[in-house]
Amino acid sequence: MALSISAPTTTSSLLSPSVKAGTGWSSRSAKHASFSIRRTALTARAAAGNASASPVGEFVTELDAVAGFSEIVPDTVVFDDFEKFAPKAATVSSSLLLGIAGLPDTKFKSAIDTALADGECNALEKPEARMSCYLTKALANVGAELAHQVPGRVSTEIDARLAYDTQGIIQRVHELLNLYNQHDISSEHLLFKIPATWQGIEASRLLESEGIRTHLTFVYSFAQAAAAAQAGTSVVQIFVGRIRDWARNHSGDPEIDEALKKGEDPGLALVKKYMPIFTE
Numbered sequence: 599m600a601l602s603i604s605a606p607t608t609t610s611s612l613l614s615p616s617v618k619a620g621t622g623w624s625s626r627s628a629k630h631a632s633f634s635i636r637r638t639a640l641t642a643r644a645a646a647g648n649a650s651a652s653p654v655g656e657f658v659t660e661l662d663a664v665a666g667f668s669e670i671v672p673d674t675v676v677f678d679d680f681e682k683f684a685p686k687a688a689t690v691s692s693s694l695l696l697g698i699a700g701l702p703d704t705k706f707k708s709a710i711d712t713a714l715a716d717g718e719c720n721a722l723e724k725p726e727a728r729m730s731c732y733l734t735k736a737l738a739n740v741g742a743e744l745a746h747q748v749p750g751r752v753s754t755e756i757d758a759r760l761a762y763d764t765q766g767i768i769q770r771v772h773e774l775l776n777l778y779n780q781h782d783i784s785s786e787h788l789l790f791k792i793p794a795t796w797q798g799i800e801a802s803r804l805l806e807s808e809g810i811r812t813h814l815t816f817v818y819s820f821a822q823a824a825a826a827a828q829a830g831t832s833v834v835q836i837f838v839g840r841i842r843d844w845a846r847n848h849s850g851d852p853e854i855d856e857a858l859k860k861g862e863d864p865g866l867a868l869v870k871k872y873m874p875i876f877t878e
Contacts, residue, residue: 687751687753688750688752689753689791690740690744691737692757695733705743706743709742710736713732713735714732719731719732734773737754737755738774741783742778742783745781745788746783751811753813754791756771756792757770758793764798764801767797768801771805775810785811789811791813792812792813792814792815799814802814802826802830803829806829806832807830813832814829814835815837816837817837818840818844819853820853823836827872836868836869840865841854841865841868845858845864853868
């Protein structure tokens, strides 16, 4: 489970968590769902309180309960009926491309086929450079298809192999942005998903200074979260579930140990500690 927190876009603080559940809800093709909440902190708390007062019988599953006071956004487009359950926002990643490639009937398959047939990529001599070119163009092609269909932003994953290369991340973002522009997708409709290493956070700072919105992922500590806030990152994704899993089998981290002593979920405790500095 991950929680994505978006920077406020108005004078009031806005929450935008993204809860990815590996179990509990799925379609025949989808592996997980993403739940997005976008309302003021006060409204979200009030709605949560109202949800608990509703008759228990109204909520069949945890998903139903969350839907009672939030907006549900699927974290995949690999559905049998995309139009019937269209997402409000989207994330394009290598794992999504793999899912699409395994379903030849999906409408997004042609976007990948077009990337694989790209003459510029095929002309590259080194296999690694050729594969990197295919991946970049496939991400942009699928992302552009989604950007034409969702009202929210499309977040595009940056190759994890660049996680410790600030300039490499910036160059890849510019390459993707140029490809999106060729599809008539403006930067206002996009986010770029960057690993929250120190090099990634620095890349986020430099990109945000250019007006390019970034989405830092793999955040497991307050140091990472605080650095992301200082960098002006637009979205910070805290992996609540993975922090919880780590806490079950390890000890010695003062913040995790303190949260466990209070009976708190250590992942949610990090989110609680981080929210004030991100939304102020």
